[in-house]
Amino acid sequence: MIFKKHFLADTHWYEYEIPMYDKVVTAPRMVSWFEDKNNIEAGSNTQELTKDLRNIRQRVEAEIHVKFNAVLLNLYRNGQDSVAWHSDKTDKSGINPIIASVTFGETRLFRLRHKFNKEIPQVEIPLHHGSFLLMAGTTNSFWQHQVPKTAREVLPRINLTFRQVNKPPNII
Structure with a gap:
Protein backbone atom coordinates (compact mmCIF):
# COMPACT_ATOMS: atom_id res chain seq x y z
CA MET A 1 0.00 0.00 0.00
CA ILE A 2 3.06 2.25 -0.10
CA PHE A 3 2.21 3.59 -3.57
CA LYS A 4 -1.38 4.38 -2.56
CA LYS A 5 -0.23 6.40 0.47
CA HIS A 6 2.44 8.14 -1.60
CA PHE A 7 0.04 9.09 -4.41
CA LEU A 8 -2.67 10.19 -1.95
CA ALA A 9 -0.29 12.52 -0.13
CA ASP A 10 1.97 13.78 -2.92
CA THR A 11 -0.35 14.20 -5.91
CA HIS A 12 -2.03 17.47 -6.82
CA TRP A 13 -5.60 16.17 -7.17
CA TYR A 14 -8.30 18.32 -8.69
CA GLU A 15 -12.01 18.17 -9.33
CA TYR A 16 -13.40 19.02 -12.73
CA GLU A 17 -16.75 19.85 -14.30
CA ILE A 18 -18.52 17.67 -16.86
CA PRO A 19 -21.65 18.27 -18.90
CA MET A 20 -24.41 15.85 -17.91
CA TYR A 21 -27.70 16.04 -19.78
CA ASP A 22 -28.72 19.71 -19.63
CA LYS A 23 -26.42 20.89 -16.81
CA VAL A 24 -22.78 20.94 -15.72
CA VAL A 25 -21.81 18.93 -12.61
CA THR A 26 -18.65 18.18 -10.65
CA ALA A 27 -17.29 14.76 -11.60
CA PRO A 28 -17.62 12.23 -8.76
CA ARG A 29 -13.87 11.52 -8.48
CA MET A 30 -10.63 13.47 -8.53
CA VAL A 31 -7.92 13.33 -11.20
CA SER A 32 -4.37 14.37 -12.00
CA TRP A 33 -2.73 14.38 -15.47
CA PHE A 34 0.97 13.80 -16.25
CA GLU A 35 2.95 13.64 -19.52
CA ASP A 36 6.54 13.29 -20.66
CA LYS A 37 8.37 16.60 -20.42
CA ASN A 38 8.85 16.89 -24.20
CA ASN A 39 5.11 16.42 -24.74
CA ILE A 40 3.96 19.25 -22.47
CA GLU A 41 2.64 22.31 -24.22
CA ALA A 42 4.10 25.60 -22.97
CA GLY A 43 1.77 27.34 -20.54
CA SER A 44 -0.38 24.26 -19.90
CA ASN A 45 -1.23 22.92 -16.43
CA THR A 46 0.04 19.46 -17.36
CA GLN A 47 2.50 18.01 -14.87
CA GLU A 48 5.70 16.22 -15.83
CA LEU A 49 5.78 12.48 -15.07
CA THR A 50 7.36 11.89 -11.66
CA LYS A 51 10.12 9.37 -11.01
CA ASP A 52 7.62 6.95 -9.42
CA LEU A 53 5.25 7.22 -12.38
CA ARG A 54 8.13 6.68 -14.82
CA ASN A 55 9.20 3.57 -12.86
CA ILE A 56 5.69 2.09 -12.92
CA ARG A 57 5.36 2.97 -16.61
CA GLN A 58 8.66 1.20 -17.34
CA ARG A 59 7.37 -2.01 -15.70
CA VAL A 60 4.11 -1.80 -17.68
CA GLU A 61 5.93 -1.15 -20.98
CA ALA A 62 8.32 -4.06 -20.37
CA GLU A 63 5.35 -6.36 -19.79
CA ILE A 64 3.34 -5.46 -22.91
CA HIS A 65 6.00 -3.97 -25.25
CA VAL A 66 4.09 -0.72 -25.82
CA LYS A 67 5.40 2.82 -25.15
CA PHE A 68 3.31 5.39 -23.24
CA ASN A 69 3.86 9.13 -22.86
CA ALA A 70 1.05 10.14 -20.47
CA VAL A 71 -0.90 8.92 -17.46
CA LEU A 72 -4.22 9.93 -15.94
CA LEU A 73 -4.48 9.27 -12.20
CA ASN A 74 -8.01 8.76 -10.89
CA LEU A 75 -8.80 9.00 -7.18
CA TYR A 76 -11.96 7.27 -5.98
CA ARG A 77 -12.13 8.64 -2.42
CA ASN A 78 -14.96 6.39 -1.25
CA GLY A 79 -17.86 4.29 -2.58
CA GLN A 80 -19.72 7.36 -3.82
CA ASP A 81 -16.93 8.26 -6.25
CA SER A 82 -17.40 6.66 -9.66
CA VAL A 83 -17.14 7.06 -13.40
CA ALA A 84 -20.23 6.62 -15.57
CA TRP A 85 -20.54 4.48 -18.71
CA HIS A 86 -18.26 5.87 -21.42
CA SER A 87 -15.69 5.12 -24.08
CA ASP A 88 -12.48 7.11 -23.88
CA LYS A 89 -12.14 10.28 -25.94
CA THR A 90 -10.21 9.81 -29.14
CA ASP A 91 -9.12 13.40 -29.87
CA LYS A 92 -5.61 13.01 -28.41
CA SER A 93 -5.19 9.24 -28.40
CA GLY A 94 -6.73 7.99 -31.64
CA ILE A 95 -9.79 5.88 -32.38
CA ASN A 96 -8.53 2.63 -30.81
CA PRO A 97 -6.25 3.72 -27.96
CA ILE A 98 -4.17 1.33 -25.90
CA ILE A 99 -4.80 2.01 -22.21
CA ALA A 100 -2.86 0.22 -19.48
CA SER A 101 -4.53 0.45 -16.09
CA VAL A 102 -2.85 -0.18 -12.72
CA THR A 103 -4.85 -0.13 -9.46
CA PHE A 104 -3.68 0.73 -5.94
CA GLY A 105 -5.87 0.51 -2.86
CA GLU A 106 -9.43 -0.66 -2.39
CA THR A 107 -11.00 -3.25 -4.72
CA ARG A 108 -13.66 -1.79 -7.01
CA LEU A 109 -15.69 -3.29 -9.84
CA PHE A 110 -14.80 -2.42 -13.42
CA ARG A 111 -17.68 -3.08 -15.82
CA LEU A 112 -17.76 -3.41 -19.59
CA ARG A 113 -20.83 -3.44 -21.85
CA HIS A 114 -21.10 -3.75 -25.61
CA LYS A 115 -22.21 -0.53 -27.31
CA PHE A 116 -24.35 -2.09 -30.02
CA ASN A 117 -25.25 -5.67 -29.14
CA LYS A 118 -27.28 -5.55 -25.92
CA GLU A 119 -27.56 -9.37 -25.94
CA ILE A 120 -23.88 -9.68 -25.02
CA PRO A 121 -23.78 -9.84 -21.20
CA GLN A 122 -21.92 -7.19 -19.24
CA VAL A 123 -18.49 -8.14 -17.94
CA GLU A 124 -17.55 -7.42 -14.31
CA ILE A 125 -13.90 -7.41 -13.29
CA PRO A 126 -12.97 -6.78 -9.64
CA LEU A 127 -9.79 -4.70 -9.71
CA HIS A 128 -7.77 -5.49 -6.59
CA HIS A 129 -4.70 -3.70 -5.25
CA GLY A 130 -1.91 -4.28 -7.78
CA SER A 131 -4.28 -5.28 -10.62
CA PHE A 132 -3.24 -4.65 -14.20
CA LEU A 133 -5.85 -4.29 -16.97
CA LEU A 134 -5.13 -3.65 -20.64
CA MET A 135 -7.69 -2.20 -23.04
CA ALA A 136 -6.54 -2.40 -26.65
CA GLY A 137 -7.60 -3.21 -30.19
CA THR A 138 -11.21 -2.23 -30.87
CA PRO A 148 -19.99 2.18 -10.45
CA LYS A 149 -20.81 3.66 -7.07
CA THR A 150 -21.12 1.22 -4.17
CA ALA A 151 -23.07 1.42 -0.92
CA ARG A 152 -20.26 -0.49 0.83
CA GLU A 153 -17.86 1.41 3.04
CA ASN A 166 -0.40 12.81 -29.70
CA LYS A 167 2.16 15.53 -29.19
CA PRO A 168 0.60 18.93 -29.87
CA PRO A 169 1.83 20.48 -33.14
CA ASN A 170 4.41 23.24 -32.99
CA ILE A 171 2.80 26.55 -33.91
CA ILE A 172 5.02 28.90 -35.87
Whole structure:
Protein backbone atom coordinates (compact mmCIF):
# COMPACT_ATOMS: atom_id res chain seq x y z
CA MET A 1 0.00 0.00 0.00
CA ILE A 2 3.06 2.25 -0.10
CA PHE A 3 2.21 3.59 -3.57
CA LYS A 4 -1.38 4.38 -2.56
CA LYS A 5 -0.23 6.40 0.47
CA HIS A 6 2.44 8.14 -1.60
CA PHE A 7 0.04 9.09 -4.41
CA LEU A 8 -2.67 10.19 -1.95
CA ALA A 9 -0.29 12.52 -0.13
CA ASP A 10 1.97 13.78 -2.92
CA THR A 11 -0.35 14.20 -5.91
CA HIS A 12 -2.03 17.47 -6.82
CA TRP A 13 -5.60 16.17 -7.17
CA TYR A 14 -8.30 18.32 -8.69
CA GLU A 15 -12.01 18.17 -9.33
CA TYR A 16 -13.40 19.02 -12.73
CA GLU A 17 -16.75 19.85 -14.30
CA ILE A 18 -18.52 17.67 -16.86
CA PRO A 19 -21.65 18.27 -18.90
CA MET A 20 -24.41 15.85 -17.91
CA TYR A 21 -27.70 16.04 -19.78
CA ASP A 22 -28.72 19.71 -19.63
CA LYS A 23 -26.42 20.89 -16.81
CA VAL A 24 -22.78 20.94 -15.72
CA VAL A 25 -21.81 18.93 -12.61
CA THR A 26 -18.65 18.18 -10.65
CA ALA A 27 -17.29 14.76 -11.60
CA PRO A 28 -17.62 12.23 -8.76
CA ARG A 29 -13.87 11.52 -8.48
CA MET A 30 -10.63 13.47 -8.53
CA VAL A 31 -7.92 13.33 -11.20
CA SER A 32 -4.37 14.37 -12.00
CA TRP A 33 -2.73 14.38 -15.47
CA PHE A 34 0.97 13.80 -16.25
CA GLU A 35 2.95 13.64 -19.52
CA ASP A 36 6.54 13.29 -20.66
CA LYS A 37 8.37 16.60 -20.42
CA ASN A 38 8.85 16.89 -24.20
CA ASN A 39 5.11 16.42 -24.74
CA ILE A 40 3.96 19.25 -22.47
CA GLU A 41 2.64 22.31 -24.22
CA ALA A 42 4.10 25.60 -22.97
CA GLY A 43 1.77 27.34 -20.54
CA SER A 44 -0.38 24.26 -19.90
CA ASN A 45 -1.23 22.92 -16.43
CA THR A 46 0.04 19.46 -17.36
CA GLN A 47 2.50 18.01 -14.87
CA GLU A 48 5.70 16.22 -15.83
CA LEU A 49 5.78 12.48 -15.07
CA THR A 50 7.36 11.89 -11.66
CA LYS A 51 10.12 9.37 -11.01
CA ASP A 52 7.62 6.95 -9.42
CA LEU A 53 5.25 7.22 -12.38
CA ARG A 54 8.13 6.68 -14.82
CA ASN A 55 9.20 3.57 -12.86
CA ILE A 56 5.69 2.09 -12.92
CA ARG A 57 5.36 2.97 -16.61
CA GLN A 58 8.66 1.20 -17.34
CA ARG A 59 7.37 -2.01 -15.70
CA VAL A 60 4.11 -1.80 -17.68
CA GLU A 61 5.93 -1.15 -20.98
CA ALA A 62 8.32 -4.06 -20.37
CA GLU A 63 5.35 -6.36 -19.79
CA ILE A 64 3.34 -5.46 -22.91
CA HIS A 65 6.00 -3.97 -25.25
CA VAL A 66 4.09 -0.72 -25.82
CA LYS A 67 5.40 2.82 -25.15
CA PHE A 68 3.31 5.39 -23.24
CA ASN A 69 3.86 9.13 -22.86
CA ALA A 70 1.05 10.14 -20.47
CA VAL A 71 -0.90 8.92 -17.46
CA LEU A 72 -4.22 9.93 -15.94
CA LEU A 73 -4.48 9.27 -12.20
CA ASN A 74 -8.01 8.76 -10.89
CA LEU A 75 -8.80 9.00 -7.18
CA TYR A 76 -11.96 7.27 -5.98
CA ARG A 77 -12.13 8.64 -2.42
CA ASN A 78 -14.96 6.39 -1.25
CA GLY A 79 -17.86 4.29 -2.58
CA GLN A 80 -19.72 7.36 -3.82
CA ASP A 81 -16.93 8.26 -6.25
CA SER A 82 -17.40 6.66 -9.66
CA VAL A 83 -17.14 7.06 -13.40
CA ALA A 84 -20.23 6.62 -15.57
CA TRP A 85 -20.54 4.48 -18.71
CA HIS A 86 -18.26 5.87 -21.42
CA SER A 87 -15.69 5.12 -24.08
CA ASP A 88 -12.48 7.11 -23.88
CA LYS A 89 -12.14 10.28 -25.94
CA THR A 90 -10.21 9.81 -29.14
CA ASP A 91 -9.12 13.40 -29.87
CA LYS A 92 -5.61 13.01 -28.41
CA SER A 93 -5.19 9.24 -28.40
CA GLY A 94 -6.73 7.99 -31.64
CA ILE A 95 -9.79 5.88 -32.38
CA ASN A 96 -8.53 2.63 -30.81
CA PRO A 97 -6.25 3.72 -27.96
CA ILE A 98 -4.17 1.33 -25.90
CA ILE A 99 -4.80 2.01 -22.21
CA ALA A 100 -2.86 0.22 -19.48
CA SER A 101 -4.53 0.45 -16.09
CA VAL A 102 -2.85 -0.18 -12.72
CA THR A 103 -4.85 -0.13 -9.46
CA PHE A 104 -3.68 0.73 -5.94
CA GLY A 105 -5.87 0.51 -2.86
CA GLU A 106 -9.43 -0.66 -2.39
CA THR A 107 -11.00 -3.25 -4.72
CA ARG A 108 -13.66 -1.79 -7.01
CA LEU A 109 -15.69 -3.29 -9.84
CA PHE A 110 -14.80 -2.42 -13.42
CA ARG A 111 -17.68 -3.08 -15.82
CA LEU A 112 -17.76 -3.41 -19.59
CA ARG A 113 -20.83 -3.44 -21.85
CA HIS A 114 -21.10 -3.75 -25.61
CA LYS A 115 -22.21 -0.53 -27.31
CA PHE A 116 -24.35 -2.09 -30.02
CA ASN A 117 -25.25 -5.67 -29.14
CA LYS A 118 -27.28 -5.55 -25.92
CA GLU A 119 -27.56 -9.37 -25.94
CA ILE A 120 -23.88 -9.68 -25.02
CA PRO A 121 -23.78 -9.84 -21.20
CA GLN A 122 -21.92 -7.19 -19.24
CA VAL A 123 -18.49 -8.14 -17.94
CA GLU A 124 -17.55 -7.42 -14.31
CA ILE A 125 -13.90 -7.41 -13.29
CA PRO A 126 -12.97 -6.78 -9.64
CA LEU A 127 -9.79 -4.70 -9.71
CA HIS A 128 -7.77 -5.49 -6.59
CA HIS A 129 -4.70 -3.70 -5.25
CA GLY A 130 -1.91 -4.28 -7.78
CA SER A 131 -4.28 -5.28 -10.62
CA PHE A 132 -3.24 -4.65 -14.20
CA LEU A 133 -5.85 -4.29 -16.97
CA LEU A 134 -5.13 -3.65 -20.64
CA MET A 135 -7.69 -2.20 -23.04
CA ALA A 136 -6.54 -2.40 -26.65
CA GLY A 137 -7.60 -3.21 -30.19
CA THR A 138 -11.21 -2.23 -30.87
CA THR A 139 -12.26 -2.24 -27.21
CA ASN A 140 -12.88 1.52 -27.26
CA SER A 141 -14.86 1.33 -30.51
CA PHE A 142 -17.24 -1.45 -29.43
CA TRP A 143 -17.37 -1.29 -25.62
CA GLN A 144 -18.13 1.18 -22.85
CA HIS A 145 -16.77 0.89 -19.33
CA GLN A 146 -17.56 2.22 -15.86
CA VAL A 147 -16.60 2.07 -12.20
CA PRO A 148 -19.99 2.18 -10.45
CA LYS A 149 -20.81 3.66 -7.07
CA THR A 150 -21.12 1.22 -4.17
CA ALA A 151 -23.07 1.42 -0.92
CA ARG A 152 -20.26 -0.49 0.83
CA GLU A 153 -17.86 1.41 3.04
CA VAL A 154 -14.66 1.45 0.98
CA LEU A 155 -11.26 3.02 1.40
CA PRO A 156 -9.67 5.10 -1.39
CA ARG A 157 -8.65 3.57 -4.71
CA ILE A 158 -6.12 5.12 -7.08
CA ASN A 159 -6.09 4.04 -10.69
CA LEU A 160 -3.28 4.91 -13.10
CA THR A 161 -4.24 4.79 -16.79
CA PHE A 162 -1.19 4.95 -19.03
CA ARG A 163 -1.84 6.28 -22.52
CA GLN A 164 -0.26 7.27 -25.80
CA VAL A 165 -1.25 10.86 -26.60
CA ASN A 166 -0.40 12.81 -29.70
CA LYS A 167 2.16 15.53 -29.19
CA PRO A 168 0.60 18.93 -29.87
CA PRO A 169 1.83 20.48 -33.14
CA ASN A 170 4.41 23.24 -32.99
CA ILE A 171 2.80 26.55 -33.91
CA ILE A 172 5.02 28.90 -35.87
